[in-house]
Amino acid sequence: MTRRLHDRHRAVLPDWLALYYKQPVEITHGEGRHVWDADGNKYLDFFGGILTTMTAHALPEVTKAVAEQAGRIIHTSTLYLNRQMVELAERIAQLSGIPDARVFFTTSGTEANDTALLLATAYRNSNQILAMRNSYHGRSFSAVGITGNHAWSPTSLSPLQTLYVHGGVRSRGPYAHLGDSQFIEACVADLEDLLGHTRNVAALIAEPIQGVGGFTSPPDGLYAAFREVLDRHGILWITDEVQTGWGRTGDHFWGWQAHERSGPPDLLTFAKGIGNGMSIGGVVARAEVMNCLDSNSISTFGGSPVTMAAGLANLTYLLEHDLQGNARRVGGLLIERLRAICAQLPVVREVRGRGLMAGIELVRPGTDEANPEAAAAVLEAAREGGLLIGKGGGHDTSVLRVAPPLTLTVAEAEEGAAILERALHTV
Numbered sequence: 001m002t003r004r005l006h007d008r009h010r011a012v013l014p015d016w017l018a019l020y021y022k023q024p025v026e027i028t029h030g031e032g033r034h035v036w037d038a039d040g041n042k043y044l045d046f047f048g049g050i051l052t053t054m055t056a057h058a059l060p061e062v063t064k065a066v067a068e069q070a071g072r073i074i075h076t077s078t079l080y081l082n083r084q085m086v087e088l089a090e091r092i093a094q095l096s097g098i099p100d101a102r103v104f105f106t107t108s109g110t111e112a113n114d115t116a117l118l119l120a121t122a123y124r125n126s127n128q129i130l131a132m133r134n135s136y137h138g139r140s141f142s143a144v145g146i147t148g149n150h151a152w153s154p155t156s157l158s159p160l161q162t163l164y165v166h167g168g169v170r171s172r173g174p175y176a177h178l179g180d181s182q183f184i185e186a187c188v189a190d191l192e193d194l195l196g197h198t199r200n201v202a203a204l205i206a207e208p209i210q211g212v213g214g215f216t217s218p219p220d221g222l223y224a225a226f227r228e229v230l231d232r233h234g235i236l237w238i239t240d241e242v243q244t245g246w247g248r249t250g251d252h253f254w255g256w257q258a259h260e261r262s263g264p265p266d267l268l269t270f271a272k273g274i275g276n277g278m279s280i281g282g283v284v285a286r287a288e289v290m291n292c293l294d295s296n297s298i299s300t301f302g303g304s305p306v307t308m309a310a311g312l313a314n315l316t317y318l319l320e321h322d323l324q325g326n327a328r329r330v331g332g333l334l335i336e337r338l339r340a341i342c343a344q345l346p347v348v349r350e351v352r353g354r355g356l357m358a359g360i361e362l363v364r365p366g367t368d369e370a371n372p373e374a375a376a377a378v379l380e381a382a383r384e385g386g387l388l389i390g391k392g393g394g395h396d397t398s399v400l401r402v403a404p405p406l407t408l409t410v411a412e413a414e415e416g417a418a419i420l421e422r423a424l425h426t427v
């Protein structure tokens with residue numbers, strides 16, 4: 001049955017819409033941290049539909065909020081007052097750490113970043129953007145123009161002039177051999193040098209931990225050091241929290257807080273987890289930046305009542321159950337366990353990450369060369385063992401990505417790690 005659906009998928013959907021697995025999975029339902037496929041197989045879900053099922057599958061609080069709101073009214077548009085939208089905006093504005101914050105809701109991370117770019121370029125009257133090498137920010141024409149990972153950037157045509165900065169990848173590249181503080185100094189010197197060749201840059205956009213890029217990050221404090229340079233030039237800082245937001249990293253509620261000394265960013269974008277699968281994205285900016293547009297702008301579906309009801313219920317659950325704390329505790333155990341499993345495996349170059357965001361980089365044994373075949377094989381073997389994980393990394397997709405819902409229990413972390421251990425041993 002799944003096979004026929006696969007043929008129909010291939011016949012009618014774009015070739016570039018990649019599917020995982022030689023025999024792709026049709027997921028039909030889920031509960032907690034588990035999902036089931038159309039053939040009745042049960043899986044532990046350590047990828048949450050790309051870090052989007054943030055709390056749990058079929059979380060009763062969210063499902064109820066969606067059903068109740070859908071029963072009342074599904075759509076009104078932003079032309080009318082929307083209580084849920086105002087409430088969620090108030091809560092996000094307060095949580096963002098940005099003073100005098102305004103929130104604009106979109107339907108995806110791409111559209112959130114596109115809005116942030118529109119705001120920053122309009123505010124600064126410039127189309128020059130700094131982005132990080134190996135970054136991913138979405139699929140629109142503007143977003144691919146700031147994506148420093150060519151596997152995800154299908155055109156070099158762009159409305160923006162983008163300059164790529166070094167520092168998002170700690171353990172590869174020209175500064176990898178340096179200690180943390182020298183690494184930061186070298187990246188700052190590189191940024192200063194780059195800015196010496198520019199006229200009027202609008203903003204720097206960065207993921208605190210690169211998601212699609214393979215869960216890579218700079219040493220804590222890099223963006224604080226960058227911020228000092230940016231401030232001297234009046235350049236805005238946009239933090240893309242689409243993967244790192246809402247406590248997933250355990251240590252912090254937002255990824256930018258690992259660079260706390262910097263103070264809050266000028267703009268913050270979010271999406272994925274806040275709706276637990278309902279399409280919510282958005283951008284937060286201080287009022288002066290948010291209000292710099294002198295034309296009207298709307299997103300027809302952005303902030304729709306059903307998605308906002310889901311977001312409010314999901315955020316309430318997240319905060320009331322301290323899921324950030326759970327990500328820190330259970331994620332910490334999981335990463336330790338993965339490190340122990342991988343310590344003796346020559347195919348593993350590095351286990352990295354924070355909270356419930358762990359990456360395992362695979363190489364050809366005895367070299368530093370990426371090993372995408374091994375990553376694909378482990379993904380298949382994990383699935384056969386009953387575990388769904390993800391892949392990512394650079395241009396070669398050789399990093400296993402582990403990012404379960406934030407309600408993960410210690411027993412489930414142990415179970416998933418054991419399945420992954422067996423899968424890694426098959427390669």
Ligand SMILES: Cc1ncc(COP(=O)(O)O)c(C=O)c1O
Nearest residue numbers: 108109110136137138211242243
């Ligand atoms: C860091 C980051 N920004 C933006 C996006 C784009 O979000 P969306 O797919 O919702 O458009 C993604 C998606 O993976 C992402 O990881």
